Amino acid sequence: MSPSPLISAAELHDLFEMGRGPVVLDVRFELHTGSDRAGYEAGHIPNAQFVDLDTELAGVPGSDGRHPLPDTETFVAAMRGAGVSDDSSVVVYDAGPATAAARAWWLLRYNGHRDVRVLDGGLAQWTAAGFPIGTEPSIVAAGSFTARPPLARVLEVDDVLEFAQHNVLIDARAAERFRGEVEPVDPVAGHIPGAVNRPTTENVDSDGRFLAPEVLDGAFGGLVPTGKDVAVYCGSGVTAAHQILALELLGIDAALYPGSWSGWITDPTRPRA
Incomplete structure (x- = not known):
């Protein structure tokens, strides 16, 4: 079985204590x-590097949506600047x-990097455990x-409608947005x-940690029949990655x-429900 894509605050702290701390990226948004650099500067996990989602994990807004995938050069430069190398955890x-x-x-996996995990519950769980917070800028050597x-897949826009006819296309937004009752x-x-609709908010508990796999399995069981391929979208392709996780x-x-939806609606000839 593949290693879990999640790591707990205690597990991360233990790695630091053993001198085996990974490269840590702060992606608050x-x-x-938009991107919350001010939050990072006010306090972050020691030695964490801030990564700007708007400019480093996304391209320029346009016909491909509000947060299109960044070009490879931009993403590679951002990862190197944050100290990530090919052998980095x-x-x-x-x-x-x-x-x-x-x-x-998701982007690290899409660019072929296998050793990446998400801190389950994020900074809230780190601070709740009483682990230290840093406020000084973290200087790291450039990575390679x-x-x-x-290691991740995309569904191209021209294939979306046919895919939805024969497979499972999940909309990860809030139910009221899916139904078209509100659009903020x-x-x-x-x-x-x-x-079909499955909000990402239903993937986590009240502490922001992912539900146990057996609970998630029960929730997704009715949406994902055996043998069907699955694709996910949201408003701009950001929270959909949470669903993929x-x-x-x-x-x-x-x-x-x-x-996602913000890219889909840029072409008025595309159908909407």
């Missing part, structure tokens, strides 16, 4: 305000439920990260025809539609 975290950290986890063949971010409400815990390899 808020949907309405990497841990990524955000403020809590991993909705932003999962984007970094290179992009290699992907994008100019058009609704969802991609044929998609939850499915990974169940041994299900799901693809990401990177453009």
Whole structure:
């Protein structure tokens, strides 16, 4: 069985105590305000490097959505600047439920890096355990990260409708956004025809930690029939990675539609439900 893509605060602290600390990336981000560098500067896991989701884990907004995938050169430069090399063990975290950290986890895997885990419960669990917080800038030597063949999959926009007809396309947004009752971010409400809804908020407990695999399995069981391929989208391709991480815990390899709803609606000829 593959190693878990998650690591607990206690496990991470133990690695530091043993002198085997991984490269740690702080990916704090808020949907309405963007990347949270100020939060990082106010306090972070010691030696963690801040990674800007808006500029380093995403490209320029446009026809491919609000957070299109970054070009390879941009992502490689960001990882090297944060001290990541090809043989690095990497841990990524955000403020809590991993909705932003999962984007970094997915991108590292998409660029061929296998040894990456998400801090379960994020900084909230680290601080709740009483582990130290740093405020000084962390200086690291540049890494030698290179992009290699992907360990994660994408669903191209031209294949989305056919995929939804024959497989399982999961919309990871809140149920009211899926139904088109509200749309606080994008100019058009609704969802991609044929998609089913499973909000990412249902993947974690009240502490922001992922539910046990057996609980997740029960929740996803009715959505993912045996033998069907799975792909996920959200508003802009960020929180969908959280859904992919939850499915990974169940041994299900799901693809990401990177453009997601914000990219889908840039073409008015594409159908909407």
